[in-house]
Amino acid sequence: MLKIRLKSRTRELTVLAALIILIAVFSILDSVYLTPGNMVDIIKMATINGILAIGITFVIITGGIDLSIGCTFAIVIVAVGQLVVEGVPPLLAVLLGAVLGVIMGFFNGLLVTKMNLQPFIATLGTMSAYRGLAYVFTGGWPVLGIPDAYRKTFTTKIMGDIPISILVLFAIAIITHVVLSKTRFGNYIYSVGGNEESAKLSGVNVDRTKIMSYAICGCCAAFAGMIMLANLGTGEPASGQGYELDAIAAAAIGGTRMSGGKGTVLGTLLGALLLAALKIGMIVVGVQSFWQFVVTGIIIVIAAYFETIQDKISTAMFQHRNRTQTAR
Numbered sequence: 001m002l003k004i005r006l007k008s009r010t011r012e013l014t015v016l017a018a019l020i021i022l023i024a025v026f027s028i029l030d031s032v033y034l035t036p037g038n039m040v041d042i043i044k045m046a047t048i049n050g051i052l053a054i055g056i057t058f059v060i061i062t063g064g065i066d067l068s069i070g071c072t073f074a075i076v077i078v079a080v081g082q083l084v085v086e087g088v089p090p091l092l093a094v095l096l097g098a099v100l101g102v103i104m105g106f107f108n109g110l111l112v113t114k115m116n117l118q119p120f121i122a123t124l125g126t127m128s129a130y131r132g133l134a135y136v137f138t139g140g141w142p143v144l145g146i147p148d149a150y151r152k153t154f155t156t157k158i159m160g161d162i163p164i165s166i167l168v169l170f171a172i173a174i175i176t177h178v179v180l181s182k183t184r185f186g187n188y189i190y191s192v193g194g195n196e197e198s199a200k201l202s203g204v205n206v207d208r209t210k211i212m213s214y215a216i217c218g219c220c221a222a223f224a225g226m227i228m229l230a231n232l233g234t235g236e237p238a239s240g241q242g243y244e245l246d247a248i249a250a251a252a253i254g255g256t257r258m259s260g261g262k263g264t265v266l267g268t269l270l271g272a273l274l275l276a277a278l279k280i281g282m283i284v285v286g287v288q289s290f291w292q293f294v295v296t297g298i299i300i301v302i303a304a305y306f307e308t309i310q311d312k313i314s315t316a317m318f319q320h321r322n323r324t325q326t327a328r
Contacts, residue, residue, distance in 0.1 A: 011255030015270040019277060026281035033284050040161050042276045047169045048224045050272035052243055053250035054176050055105075055220025057268045058213040060251055061180075061193045063260030064112060064119035066214060069221040069247060070240030071130035072104045076225040078134050081143035081235025090150040097222050104130065105218020109211030127244075134237035143235030154230035165227045169269075172223065176216070177265040189213060193260030242293075249300045250275055275299070 027034040052069055059066045080097040084090060104126075111122035154165040180186040188209045191199040200206055224243075229235055252258060253274055254267030278299075279292050 009266075012264065012267045012270055015254055015267060015274060019270060019274045022274065022277050022281065026277070026284060029281075030284050033281060037161060038280065038284070042273065042280050043166055043169075044163070045280060046269075046272045046276035047165050048228055049243070049246045049250055049275065050169050050269055051172055051220050051224040051227070052247040053254075053268045053272050054172060054265055055217035055224075056244070056247045057251045057254075057256050057263050057265060058176070058180070058189060059119070059217045060248075060256050060258060061189050061260055061263045062210050062213045063193045063196065064210065064213070065123060065248075066105075066108060066217050067120065067123040067244050068104070068108060068127040068130050069217060070243040071127050071134065072101055072218050072221040073225040073228070073240035073243060074134040074237055075104065075130050075137070076101055076222040077229045077239050078138050078143050078235040078237050080226055081146055081229055082137075084147055084150040085143060085145055090147075090153045093150065094153065094226055097226050098219055101218040101220070101222025101225075102215045103218070105215040105221070106211060108218070109214030112214070113207040113210050131237075138235070138237045140237065142237070146229060146233045146235065151230045151233055154227045165230070168223065168227065172220065173265055173269050176220075179216075180265055185209070185212070190261060193257075193262070195261075245296060245300075246275060249296050252300050 023034070032038060052073070056066055056069060076097045079100055080093050083093040083096060088096070108123055108126055111117050111126070112119050115122070117125075154168065155163050157163055158167065180189065188199070188204045191202065191204055192206050192209050196206055199209075225240065228239060250271035251263065251268045252271070254264065254269070254271030256263030256268060275296070278295065282292060282295070283289070
């Protein structure tokens with residue numbers, strides 16, 4: 001039983017091993033890297049990208065993509081920022097921000113399912129539209145004067161230098177893991193991504209499954225945006241540009257198949273931590289920040305190719321096993 005479980009977690013264990021090796025290498029290059037404060041910084045950096053990546057994992061497993069998460073992120077930042085500046089209680093503002101994210105994700109899902117648009121095209125369009133709305137809403141100016149009461153909602157230290165935002169990351173990870181791996185809805189997501197026609201014939205409401213996946217993605221983008229707002233103390237309409245790249249990279253590194261049907265929240269979370277460890281490591285050893293984009297792009301390609309190799313190996317082993325059984 002243990003052997004079967006370990007085999008099913010091969011990708012997660014591989015990413016975990018890569019993360020440990022990466023930390024060891026950077027620690028050898030500079031001892032500062034392994035300090036407790038730096039380890040906390042890695043998790044802090046992984047928080048926003050990790051939440052975004054968890055959300056987009058749901059969409060990718062269904063065979064889709066959401067390029068608009070960075071712009072959903074931006075709209076929620078300026079909207080929630082304006083609400084708290086005008087005196088709305090922080091917890092109510094957080095709730096309204098989450099609802100706004102769900103609505104924006106829901107709209108993306110409608111475009112994909114009811115208008116039969118390709119996910120890439122649909123979310124490319126909403127990416128531009130949502131970004132434009134963020135600028136229109138603020139007139140291009142940042143929302144200033146975010147109250148400390150709101151900022152403390154996510155930045156209050158609960159133990160040493162660990163802020164509440166890290167707990168939010170792990171809470172979202174646990175909840176989404178349960179949804180994806182322990183519920184009927186989670187099974188539907190994998191079924192739709194694995195073979196949409198078979199899922200339909202099995203009675204799965206494919207459209208509803210996709211729409212709910214996009215809604216979850218939007219909700220995750222909203223929480224990531226609200227944490228960013230608390231960290232910075234300003235609501236920038238330009239926030240979130242390029243964040244979809246890191247989110248997709250984290251999901252791909254963690255074993256989410258870009259064609260759908262495969263992926264786990266644990267793998268995505270480890271992928272986000274690996275990216276954060278790599279970026280902070282490059283900063284610590286003095287590598288120019290521009291190279292981070294180059295490295296991220298290369299990692300996406302390698303991760304996708306690694307998935308292809310795994311599929312080929314699995315297929316070859318399955319065919320060999322069948323030939324062996326036939327020969328017997």
